[in-house]
Amino acid sequence: xxxxxxxxxxxxxxxxxxxYVDEAKRRVQLxxxxxxxxxxxxxxxxxxxxxxxxIYVGKGARxxxxxxxxxxxxxxxxxxxxxLLESVVSRIVKEGEQFFINLFNESVPVTTRxxxxxLLPGIGKKTLLKIxxxxxxxxxxxxxxxxxxxxxxxxxxxxxxxxxxxxxxKDKYYILVAPKDILEIEEEEIR
Numbered sequence: 001x002x003x004x005x006x007x008x009x010x011x012x013x014x015x016x017x018x019x020y021v022d023e024a025k026r027r028v029q030l031x032x033x034x035x036x037x038x039x040x041x042x043x044x045x046x047x048x049x050x051x052x053x054x055i056y057v058g059k060g061a062r063x064x065x066x067x068x069x070x071x072x073x074x075x076x077x078x079x080x081x082x083x084l085l086e087s088v089v090s091r092i093v094k095e096g097e098q099f100f101i102n103l104f105n106e107s108v109p110v111t112t113r114x115x116x117x118x119l120l121p122g123i124g125k126k127t128l129l130k131i132x133x134x135x136x137x138x139x140x141x142x143x144x145x146x147x148x149x150x151x152x153x154x155x156x157x158x159x160x161x162x163x164x165x166x167x168x169x170k171d172k173y174y175i176l177v178a179p180k181d182i183l184e185i186e187e188e189e190i191r
Contacts, residue, residue, distance in 0.1 A: 011178040012035070013032020013034050013057065013058075014056065014058030014059075015032070015034075015057065016031060016032045016037075016039065016054070016055060017030060017031055017092065018030055018049050018051050018053045018054075019085060019088065020051065020077065020078050021049060021051065026042060026045075027040055027041065027042055028040070028041055028055075028064075029078075029081055030055070031085065031089070031092070032057070032178075033054070033092050034099065035176075035177065035178040036089065036166075036167065036178070037177075038071065038074065038167070039068065039070070039071055040068075041057060041067065041068055041069060042065060042066045042067050042069055043064065044064060047064050051084060052084070071183050071184060072180065074167045074168050074169065085167070086164055089163050090157075093156050093159050094156055097143055097156070100159055101141065101143060101155075103116070103159065104131060104140050104150075105139040107175075115128055116175050119162060119171065119173055119175055120158040120159070120161075120162050121158055121165075122152075122153075127150065127152065130150045130151060131150045143155040159176065162175070163176050163177055
């Protein structure tokens with residue numbers, strides 16, 4: 001869950017995938033590979049990048065991009081980037097399986113009546129109880145193990161669907177995406 005927590009570091013993606021390249025303005029729009037932060041950076045002179053390229057956007061020297069311009073919302077993406085986004089999110093989830101399996105191992109209740117896992121499409125009370133029971137025995141180590149032990153058809157797809165819903169602002173809870181408004185509030189508090 002993304003909340004402002006005193007003393008806690010702001011989420012930051014060090015690597016991101018290119019969703020859109022604006023050659024005229026020498027800018028790229030990207031999605032981060034951990035917190036799904038949508039952002040825009042200036043391209044370095046004489047550097048060419050392609051859609052779907054994974055580039056470094058973290059602290060320190062960057063090869064393809066120079067400066068951070070702004071955070072973006074889903075609505076601010078051009079149509080071509082929106083069309084590509086779900087396949088990029090799917091790639092990120094599959095490549096980062098060890099990172100994302102921890103959602104199932106470390107999730108907690110949001111309220112006394114709602115658990116984080118219930119925010120994933122297709123996870124109801126029965127499936128939630130099975131997941132909690134199985135992870136108490138032994139933490140999950142892969143999506144295939146989770147599917148086998150908890151009876152979930154495609155855990156990676158559930159995460160992808162939830163990420164897309166959060167990016168589009170379809171729910172008030174954010175468990176996977178660091179939303180623009182939280183990032184900007186924290187940015188202002190740092191200044």
